[in-house]
Amino acid sequence: MNTFDFSIVTTWFDNLLNGVMPLWLTTVIECLLIGVGLILVYALLALFYIYYERKLCGAFQCRLGPNRVGPFGLLQSFADMFKILIKELIPINNIDKFLFGLAPYLVIASSFTAFAVLPWGRGLQIIDFNIGVFFLIAVSSIGVLGILLAGWSSNNKFTLIGALRSGAQMVSYELSIGLSVMTIVLLAGTMSVTELVEGQEHLWYIFQGHIPAIIAFLIYIVAGTAETNRGPFDLPEAESELTAGYHTEYSGIHFGYFYLAEYLNLFIVSGVATLLFFGGWMPLHIPGCEGFNNVMDYIPSVVWFVGKAIILSAVIIWFKWTFPRLRIDQLLAFEWKYLLPFNLVNLVLMLIVVAFGWHF
Amino acid sequence: MDLSIFGIQSTTTALVAVLSGLALVFLGLWLAGLIGPRSYAPQKGEAYECGIPTRGKSMVQFKVGYYLFAILFLMFDVEAVFLFPWAVIAKSMGTESILAVAVFLCVLVLGLAYAWRKGALEWK
Numbered sequence: 430m431n432t433f434d435f436s437i438v439t440t441w442f443d444n445l446l447n448g449v450m451p452l453w454l455t456t457v458i459e460c461l462l463i464g465v466g467l468i469l470v471y472a473l474l475a476l477f478y479i480y481y482e483r484k485l486c487g488a489f490q491c492r493l494g495p496n497r498v499g500p501f502g503l504l505q506s507f508a509d510m511f512k513i514l515i516k517e518l519i520p521i522n523n524i525d526k527f528l529f530g531l532a533p534y535l536v537i538a539s540s541f542t543a544f545a546v547l548p549w550g551r552g553l554q555i556i557d558f559n560i561g562v563f564f565l566i567a568v569s570s571i572g573v574l575g576i577l578l579a580g581w582s583s584n585n586k587f588t589l590i591g592a593l594r595s596g597a598q599m600v601s602y603e604l605s606i607g608l609s610v611m612t613i614v615l616l617a618g619t620m621s622v623t624e625l626v627e628g629q630e631h632l633w634y635i636f637q638g639h640i641p642a643i644i645a646f647l648i649y650i651v652a653g654t655a656e657t658n659r660g661p662f663d664l665p666e667a668e669s670e671l672t673a674g675y676h677t678e679y680s681g682i683h684f685g686y687f688y689l690a691e692y693l694n695l696f697i698v699s700g701v702a703t704l705l706f707f708g709g710w711m712p713l714h715i716p717g718c719e720g721f722n723n724v725m726d727y728i729p730s731v732v733w734f735v736g737k738a739i740i741l742s743a744v745i746i747w748f749k750w751t752f753p754r755l756r757i758d759q760l761l762a763f764e765w766k767y768l769l770p771f772n773l774v775n776l777v778l779m780l781i782v783v784a785f786g787w788h789f
Numbered sequence: 790m791d792l793s794i795f796g797i798q799s800t801t802t803a804l805v806a807v808l809s810g811l812a813l814v815f816l817g818l819w820l821a822g823l824i825g826p827r828s829y830a831p832q833k834g835e836a837y838e839c840g841i842p843t844r845g846k847s848m849v850q851f852k853v854g855y856y857l858f859a860i861l862f863l864m865f866d867v868e869a870v871f872l873f874p875w876a877v878i879a880k881s882m883g884t885e886s887i888l889a890v891a892v893f894l895c896v897l898v899l900g901l902a903y904a905w906r907k908g909a910l911e912w913k
Contacts, residue, residue, distance in 0.1 A: 439795050459795045463802060464809035471813070517825045518818070522834035525848075534814050541810030542803060556803045557793040563873055564803075584847045585836040597855045600862040607869040611876045618880040620873065677837050682821040686814055758912030761858060765901075765910045769865070773898060784884045 433729055436552030463555060467545055471693060476506040478692040481739070482746055489750040516681035521583065524678070528582035533679075533686040535575030540690045540697060543569040547700045548626050548709045550730035561622035562610055565701065566603070569656075572690065573599040579687070580675035591674030594664050594757055598655055601764040602662075605652035608772040612645040612779045613638070613705045616788060626709035631716060633708040637789045641779035646706045648772055653698035654745050655760070657691060661752035662760060699741035703734060707741075710734040857909050868897055 446455040480495065480503065487494025495502030521529075545555040546565040558564050573596055580592020614620055616638045617628050628634070635642045655662040658674075671677070676687045703709060710730035714722045755763070782788050793799045836843045871893070879886040904910060 436794075443795050456797060456801075459797060460801065460805045463794065463797075464805050464812070467806060467809050468813050514817070514821050515824055515826075516821070517827060518821060519833055521836065523836075534811055537814045538807050538810035541813070542806045545802065545806035552794070554793050556799050556806060558799050558803075581848060583836075584843075585838065586843070586847050587838065589847060589849075589851065593851055593855050597858050600866075601858060604862065604865045604869070607866070611869065611872055614873065615876040615879050618877060620877055681825060682817050686817070761912060762910065765858075765861070766905070769901070770898075773894065777894065780879060780887055780890070783880050784887055 434552045435550055435730075439552065467541065467555070471541065471544060472689075474696055475689045475692050476510060478696060478742070479506040479509065481742075482692070485743060485746050486750065489747070510685075513682055513685045518683055519680040521678050523584045525582035525584070528578045529678075532575045532579035532582065533683060533690075535578065536572050536690045537686050539568050539571035539575065540693050543697050544693060546622060547697065547734075548622050548704055549734060550710045553731065554623055557621065557623055559621045561620055562614065562625065562701070562705070563620050565622075566607055566610060569694070569697065570599075570603055572694070573603075576675050579679070583675075583678035585678050587671045587673075588675050588677045591671045591677070595658060595675055597757075598658070598662065598664065598760060601761060602652040602655040602768075605648055605764060605768045605772055606656060608769070608776060609645040609649040609652065610701075610705060612641060612772075612776050615776070615779050615783055616642065622704065622709075625704060626711060629708040629711050631714055632789055633706065633711070633713075635706040638779060638782065639789070641775050641782055642706065644771070644775045645779070646702065648768055648775070649702055649705070650741075650744065652764075652768065653702065654748055655764070657694045657698055657745075659691075659695065659745060660749035661755055663749075663754060664757055664760060695742050695745060696738060699738040699745065700734070702741050703737040707737050708733075854912060861904055861909065864900060865897075868893075 443455065443459070446458060450458075483505070484494040484502075495505035498504045498508045542556070543565050546561060546568075548554055556564070576599070577592050577596045580588040580590075580595070583589075613625075613634055616634060617625050619625060619628070625634075629637070635646055638645070654660045658664075676684050679687065710733050712722075712725035712728060712730075712733055714725065793802050836847065872890070875886070875890055879890070882889070
């Protein structure tokens with residue numbers, strides 16, 4: 430338990446502000462701080478993820494990836510960001526202007542709120558409801574509305590097909606995400622993010638729940654890949670068929686927001702997998718190995734959480750370069766005829782394991 | 790109850806998160822509108838469809854297959870909402886909870902089997 434507790438810093442800051450100004454002003458300043466902090470972390474992570482994916486893609490295809498702008502191409506995504514900012518926002522004829530404008534707001538707001546629920550470190554919990562993971566699933570599913578609106582309002586056949594495919598895919602695979610999250614909630618007996626993380630102090634849930642937890646993890650990672658429209662499930666924006674799917678008509682930074690949300694959803698999916706199966710910000714502990722556990726405790730909790738999430742995202746990126754793209758009927762059949770029944774059976778299996786106390 | 794960072798209520802921080810997300814989009818669009826170039830050409834506003842002019846309307850009624858999956862999704866999503874509170878207390882209920890949920894899951898699986906048999910899961 431040597432991991433640094435961030436609530437020491439926040440409580441100190443809170444007391445400092447309360448000493449010199451009224452309570453409401455303190456709350457306003459802290460809310461502003463949270464907002465600015467979230468925006469910064471969100472944007473920086475997105476930039477990192479763009480670089481990370483391009484480098485990994487390069488490695489999978491035996492090439493170098495970005496290596497011209499800055500050392501090792503590290504400034505590439507910053508350059509891309511500035512380039513996309515100075516692009517023109519092209520006005521399209523015959524679109525539904527209100528819905529067209531609304532779509533990126535919905536997509537970003539939903540992924541932003543889901544982003545804030547993640548457990549960043551000990552004492553660094555931005556949104557901490559007692560129904561934590563349930564709230565997370567609920568807000569992240571609002572994003573599909575933005576995608577449907579974007580496709581329908583663009584007045585383009587490609588975007589309409591892309592949006593409907595994306596909608597069918599995202600709502601279908603959401604069931605699998607919900608059920609595999611439920612499997613872990615069954616094991617943990619709580620939905621609160623903080624309590625979920627604290628329950629994994631000695632052993633992560635994927636080890637605590639052994640067989641059903643591992644099956645739940647496999648289902649989660651497949652469904653998560655589909656949920657972010659990536660890898661073998663990238664039908665909504667199958668380049669060879671639909672140009673760019675639901676965001677074909679968006680230009681400049683308008684398009685950039687869909688791109689941003691897509692990369693951050695990759696982080697959110699791997700972050701939730703980290704939270705549910707790999708101990709959140711809890712360090713790796715081997716029971717009975719005191720020396721090893723003490724060394725692991727010295728690594729800060731933020732590093733643990735972000736590190737695990739980034740490694741899991743590498744697995745999701747790996748999927749993309751391993752499997753060919755599915756057809757829409759195969760995609761839906763895979764969810765409804767395989768993943769969903771397996772998931773229900775797995776839920777009952779976990780129930781039996783928990784009821785008879787066979788978990789660790 | 791539900792206190793988060795700085796001891797602020799979680800409902801407030803959730804609102805802050807939504808608002809900062811909206812602010813990010815708004816600021817970016819405002820900045821891009823400010824520094825981005827503007828030019829006009831009649832072809833620029835055309836829908837992007839491989840260079841051929843669009844025929845007919847694009848906002849049309851669409852394949853009913855997607856609608857079937859949406860209905861099925863609704864059924865299972867409501868089921869998930871019912872099951873989550875049960876999942877939280879199932880551990881403390883022990884073997885009793887197996888019986889409690891068996892009937893519910895049976896009905897649900899029957900529903901899925903019915904949809905499967907009826908061919909709602911086939912893509913036509």
